[in-house]
Amino acid sequence: MKITSRTVSLSRRIAAIVVASALIGTALAGCASTSSGTPAGSTDVAAALKKGGTITYWSWTPSAEAQVAAFEKAYPKVHVKLVNAGTNTTEYTKLQNAIKAGSGAPDVAQVEYYAIPQFALSKSLVDLTAYGFDSLKSAYTPGPWSSVNVGGGLYGLPQDSGPMALFYNKTVFDKYGLTVPTTWDEYIADAKKLHAANPEAYITSDSGDSGFTTSMIWQAGGRPFTSNGSKVSINLQDEGSKKWASTWNELVDNKLLSPVPGWSDDWFKSLGNGNVASLITGAWMPGVLESSVKDGSGQWRVAPTPTYDGKPANSENGGGGQVVLKQSKNPALAAGFLKWLNNSPGSIKVFLASGGFPSTTSELNSEAFLADAPDYFGGQKINEVLVQGAKDVSTGWSYLPYQVYANSIYGDTVGQSYVSAGDLNAGLSAWQKSLADYGNQQGFTVTTK
Amino acid sequence: MTSTSIVRLAQRATPARRNRRDWRGWAFVAPFMLVFLAMIIAPVVYAIGLSLFREQLFGGTVFVGLNNYLAVFQDAKFWQALGRVTLFLVVQVPIMLALSLTAALALDSARLHGAAFFRIAIFLPYAVPGVVAALIWGFIYGDQFGLTAGINDLLGAHVLEPFSAQAILGSIGNIVTWEFMGYNMLIFYAALRVVPSDIYEAAEIDGAGAMRTVFSIKIPALRGAIVIATIFSIIGSFQLFNEPNLLKILSPNVITSYFTPNMYAYNLSFAGQQFNYAATVAIVMGVITAVIAYVVQLRGSRQESI
Known part of the structure; x- marks a missing residue:
């Protein structure tokens, strides 16, 4: 105190x-x-890399250090100062403060997809079309590529991606005779069966998570957020949002979700001892399971995300890329580093070795990547499932231009529906109202339905 | 208070040489005044300045006068947060101070074996940084695998749920009591040590027992210390931040982003970039705290003079 x-x-x-x-x-x-x-063309980038210099790079990815070392080996004249400025929102806060201050921001920074519009719209990021990076489009899968394109500009290059998938504990599923669900109805049926058989066990853990909610709405076909400059439209009661909320209400209202908050110690233990039998999350999860849930080794498997009608439909959860800040004194050099970081085989190899899930089509479709069969997943070729998931991601999704703030008040609104086992639709409406009020206060013109 | 009494002392001392202004004194206080102005006055003035404007993501900065203040007074979230810390204050502070007082009297009674050990043991939690304390208690409260889960298993039911909406304020109160009981005990204990021993001797000659000594000598002697400890605790309660902010990770829905006024101000500025409104909340909260602390001090010193 x-x-x-x-x-x-x-x-x-x-x-x-x-x-x-x-x-x-x-x-x-x-x-x-x-x-x-005015900076122009890819010749600037090549010249800057040749000339050398010093740039600063903010990142919290586990592969950053090895990638920087490999880059400096390839370009000895360039020195990259790597700073871990904190994980996600901690970093964004520092970045936002540095931008407001007018100095102190790095040249290159890691920013997750949901936060890119916020920085792009406040004109803090360099539009990389100036360096001809828009020609790299075909190198990336559509979901991540559309996430770094905001309002006609290209504000970053994708690093990882997180097409959703169903990760389930096969040992638990076999023990209680659960079928691997292909629809959400089957998933709910499994949830009831499991919890009835073992009151300690839950089909999944979800105590309310904004990233999960938006991914699920995305998968259900909802497109609640659209924006064009200062004009923002919010409809968290569109068909897809309602579809998800009504389905998930079944789990929330019947207390079929483990109340253990995600990423806590209790959560990791629950994943290891079978009390949480499955997770619907991004394709970056295998690395996390392998390193943090050692007890679950050999038990987990991967399946496509269940859908509403049994036909393939998917969305992205998490993932992010790197951006060049307008404050950079050497944007051409920063862009050169960025291109090497997220578009060169040498760098992506280091990234893959750290357990990341790439966003580049050549890596995703390579024989070696698809043939990977980790022991942790009982020798299952999990990347075949995950890559198919990436292909099934539906397009047209966008986040709010103030999504970082939106996520910070999620617990105040939708989270309350989780606490009271109430109607998620009511929570979504409360969230929408707070978001509209905030947007209008910030000078946006917000329309809601 | 202390500064005004210094001024009064100074006024009393100067009349003889009133005509010759001597600035040499200022040279001695200058180092302090510089730091004081730069670190205390300037930020407050700056915050007041901030509170008169509104900066938007679109539309830039506009002067809004006292509009931010009007908004705070109509802000249900702010009043809910203030109500919550007030409830916390009314329940937690008396419990903590009563425990501290009991501990101090026990240590002072000279009937306790290993008094030095207990004194340091009770004080030790205060030496644990607040952040670490909240993390330790977060583990203890874990109702899946923590100590709480063990107790629940023993009882065979989910009896204890420290993170539920009904229990969370009590859980935080428990942490704060654990942290600050020793600190307040030390204030009381120090005050007890300066009571002249001849008073006790006189009481003994008059035939006063141990309890009579406690209520007629020790507690009256502690009045000043109790007022000070109460003021510290009031300020601490209104500034509640670390404990709920860290437990929010474990209980993200029950602990809202506006759980306490300080958390509200923090999230307004760092999650929402509403620096102007956050400054307004901070100033309003500062004034409310100062007024209540002042009232307590006035009441406390009035009783003292009776």
């Missing part, structure tokens, strides 16, 4: 410093704008 007063006054102090440096930043920008011309 004592620390708090310090935290609050510290934040005020930071705010003061922020303003001071913003003034200096604008002054510097004023000088710079006259000297530097």
Whole structure:
């Protein structure tokens, strides 16, 4: 409690410093704008890499260190300062503060797909079409590629992707005679059967997670968020949103979901001891299971995400790419590093070795990748399932231009429906109202239905 | 209070040399004043300045006068947060101070074996950083695999649910009591040590027993210390942040983003970029805390003078 007063006054102090440096930043920008011309073409990138220099890269991916080392080996004149500025929202907060301050942002930063529109719309990111990167489109799967394209600009290159899949514990499924579900109705039936047979066991854990909710709405065909510049439209009661909410209500209202919050110690233990029998999550999950749920080795399997009508339909969950910040003093060099990082076989090899799930079509379709049969999954060729999942991802999804904030108030609204075992539709409506109020306060023109 | 009494002392001391202004004193306080101005006054002035504007993602910054203040007074989330910490204050602070007082009296009674050990043992939680304390208790409260799960297994039912909506405030209160009981005990214990021993001797000669000594000598002697500890605890309760903010990971829905006023201000500025409104919330909260602390001090010192 004592620390708090310090935290609050510290934040005020930071705010003061922020303003001071913003003034200096604008002054510097004023000088710079006259000297530097408009960056153009991929020749700039090649020249910058040849000339060398120093750039800063913010990332929390486990492969970042090895990738930077490999890059510096390939381009000895370039020095990359790697900084781990915290995981997801922690990093975004720091990034947002540095942008507001006008200085202190890195040249290249890791940003998840859901947060890219927020930074792109505030004009903080370099549009990479200036370097001809739009020609790289065919190298990536459609879902991640559309996530780095915002309002006609290209604001990053995809790194990983997270097509959803059903990860299930085969030992538990066999023990209780559950069939691997292909539809959500079957999934709910499994949930009831399992919990009736063992009150300690649940089909899955979900105590309310904004990323999961948006992915599920996406999969159900919902497109609740659309935006065009400052015009935002929110409809969290569109057909797809309602479809998901009504289905998931069955699990929430009958208390068929493990209340253990995701990513807690309890959660990892539940995944290992069979109390949580399945997960619907992104294709990056195998690496997490292998490293953090050692008890589950040999028991887990992967199946396509269940659907509403049995026909394949999928969405993305998580994943992200790297962006070049407008504050960068050497954007051409930063772009060169970015292109190497997410588009060169050498870098992607390092990324794959760390257990990542790529977004590049050549890696996803390579024989070696598809033939991978990890012991953890009982020798199942899991990448065949996951890659098919990537192909089934439906298009046209977009996040809000203030999705980071939206996720931060998810627990206040939809989360309350989980606590009270109430109607998720009511929670979604409350979320929509808060999001519309915030958007209007921030100068957007928000229309809701 | 202390600064005004210093001023009064200074006024009393100067009349003889009133005509000659001597600035040499300022040179001695200058190092302090510089830091004080830069670190205390400037941020407060800056925050007040911030609270008069509204910055938008689209549309830039506009001067809005006192609109942010009007918005705070109509903000149900803010009042809900304030209500919650007030409830916390009314229940937790008396329990904690009563425990601290009992511990201090026990240590001072000289009837306790290993008093030095108990003194340090009770104080030790205060030396544990608040963040670490919240994490430790997070493990203990885990009702799947933590100590709580063990107790529940023993009882054969889900009796304890520290993270449920009904219990969460009590769970946080328990952590805070554990953390700060020793700190308050030390304040009381220090105050008890300065009671002159001849008073006790006189009481003994008058035939006062141990309990009579406690209620007629020790507790009256502690009045000043109790007022101070109460003020510290009020400020601490209103500033509640670390414990709920860390437990939010384990209980994301029950602990909302506006669970306490400080969490609300924090999330407004760092998740929502509403720096102006967050500054307003911080200032309103600061004024409310100062007023209540001042009222408690006034009441406390009035009773003292009676």
